[in-house]
Every structure is written in structure tokens, then in C-alpha cells.
Amino acid sequence: MRNRYVIIVAGGSGSRMGVTMPKQFLPIGGLPILMHTIRRFRVYSSAVQILVVLPAEQIPVWEALCRQYQFEEPVLVIPGGKTRFQSVRNGLEQIRAADGLVAVHDGVRPFVTPELIRSGFETADRTGSAVACVPLKDSVRLVQPDGSSLAVDRTSYRLIQTPQTFQLILFKDAFRASEQSFFTDCASVVEYAGYPITLIDGSYDNIKITTPEDLEISEQKLRSIE
Ligand SMILES: Nc1ccn([C@@H]2O[C@H](COP(=O)(O)OP(=O)(O)OP(=O)(O)O)[C@@H](O)[C@H]2O)c(=O)n1
Numbered sequence: 067m068r069n070r071y072v073i074i075v076a077g078g079s080g081s082r083m084g085v086t087m088p089k090q091f092l093p094i095g096g097l098p099i100l101m102h103t104i105r106r107f108r109v110y111s112s113a114v115q116i117l118v119v120l121p122a123e124q125i126p127v128w129e130a131l132c133r134q135y136q137f138e139e140p141v142l143v144i145p146g147g148k149t150r151f152q153s154v155r156n157g158l159e160q161i162r163a164a165d166g167l168v169a170v171h172d173g174v175r176p177f178v179t180p181e182l183i184r185s186g187f188e189t190a191d192r193t194g195s196a197v198a199c200v201p202l203k204d205s206v207r208l209v210q211p212d213g214s215s216l217a218v219d220r221t222s223y224r225l226i227q228t229p230q231t232f233q234l235i236l237f238k239d240a241f242r243a244s245e246q247s248f249f250t251d252c253a254s255v256v257e258y259a260g261y262p263i264t265l266i267d268g269s270y271d272n273i274k275i276t277t278p279e280d281l282e283i284s285e286q287k288l289r290s291i292e
């Protein structure tokens with residue numbers, strides 16, 4: 067079986083959350099969001115190697131939080147970059163192995179399930195990639211330069227989530243690219259390098275905590291789980 071790695075990217079500042087503390091450190095259910103996320107991967111497997119990417123200046127803050135919450139999960143902490151692409155690349159550089167599987171997951175998606183993580187690794191092992199997604203529930207319109215808009219066929223689209231899981235050999239190759247403005251996730255980087263992307267079923271519960279209302283939704287979700 068190939069070695070399995072997870073890069074949890076938490077190197078952002080959370081500007082859309084509108085608070086000074088990075089949103090990945092905000093508590094939900096009495097525990098920082100990032101600790102929930104890390105625990106989900108540990109529940110999936112005690113063997114998976116977890117790398118956590120943080121803003122360099124926030125590493126002492128994270129260490130203090132770990133002491134405060136007596137959080138002792140073994141993870142390798144790595145300084146992030148200015149963009150998500152750079153943060154992923156910094157994490158990837160720490161994985162010395164040539165072969166294996168790597169899942170990249172947003173630190174602010176704490177509702178990922180062990181089943182979804184497993185599905186990602188199993189699919190990527192077979193096909194090279196596995197990118198979680200969900201169908202759209204709302205109607206979609208394409209806005210034109212003149213301000214008018216056109217209905218589009220929503221069945222042709224998917225909303226993309228993480229985890230996004232890849233065979234290391236192709237992922238490392240893809241991340242040799244120079245950064246492009248349209249790299250919004252790892253799938254766009256891997257596709258740019260010419261590799262096909264396999265989609266897998268994600269979950270509507272697997273939300274990315276981005277704006278203040280997501281915090282309230284997350285608190286409610288935790289209450290319903292616990
Ligand atoms: N330089 C960056 C930017 C983002 N991320 C991570 O990528 C994930 C998804 O990004 P997003 O939700 O946009 O987080 P932020 O960049 O922190 O938020 P914002 O765009 O509101 O500032 C987050 O876990 C974030 O910490 C990262 O590791 N390094």
C-alpha cells in the first residue's frame with residue numbers, strides 16, 4: 067500500500083471573516099476549528115502523516131493553543147506562503163518520498179468525514195486524482211459584460227471542495243509550474259500540467275468556514291452531531 071500524507075492548509079488570514087485572529091484558530095464547540103479538522107484525519111487513520119501549513123508568524127500562537135487545549139496530535143508544522151498555491155507547495159516540499167498519495171484539505175473544513183477521506187485515497191490510488199464535489203442546488207446565470215445575464219445548464223457544473231487527493235508523482239510534477247492567477251485549488255494546478263481530474267462525491271456538510279454566518283452554522287452542526 068502506498069504511504070498516505072495529508073497537507074492541511076491553514077496559512078491564510080481569514081480576511082472575509084473580518085476578525086483579527088486567523089479564522090482557523092476561532093473556536094467552534096469550544097475547540098479551535100483547525101483542531102477539529104486535524105482530528106477528523108486522525109480518526110480516518112493513525113498511520114496517515116499530517117502536515118499542517120500555518121502563517122509563519124502564527125506558529126507560536128498555534129503552539130500556545132496546543133498547550134492551552136492539551137492538543138497532542140503528532141503533526142509537522144510548516145510555514146505557509148502568500149497564496150494557497152504557495153502554502154501547498156511549502157507543504158509538498160517537506161514530503162521527501164517520490165511515491166505515495168497526498169490529500170490536500172482546507173484547515174477550515176472541519177466536517178470532512180473519514181468516509182470521504184478514504185474515498186479520496188482509494189480513488190486517487192486507482193486513477194491518479196480524486197477531487198470532492200457536489201452538484202449545484204440553485205439556478206445559475208452567466209453575467210455578460212453589459213450587465214445582462216444568461217441561464218446556464220447547472221447539471222454541467224459542480225461545486226468543488228477538499229479533500230483533493232493525488233498520486234505524489236504527478237502532484238509533485240504539477241507543482242513545478244509557476245503560479246497562475248487561475249489556480250484556485252490543487253485540481254486547477256494538476257489540470258494545467260495536463261493530468262485528468264477524477265471527481266468524487268463530496269458532501270453538503272463539508273462546508274468551508276469563510277464568513278461569520280458559517281461560524282453559526284458550524285456551531286449548530288456540532289451541536290447536532292454531539
Ligand atoms: N496563503 C494562504 C491562503 C489560504 N490558505 C488556506 O487555504 C484554505 C482556503 O482558503 P480561504 O478560505 O480563502 O482562507 P483565507 O485565505 O484565510 O480566507 P480569506 O480569503 O477570507 O482571507 C484555508 O484553510 C486557508 O488557511 C493557505 O494555506 N495559505
Ligand SMILES: C[C@](O)(CO)[C@H](O)COP(=O)(O)O
Nearest residue numbers: 150172226227228250251274
Ligand atoms: C480549495 C477550495 O476550497 C475548493 O473549493 C477553494 O477553491 C478555496 O477558495 P478560497 O477562495 O481560497 O477560499
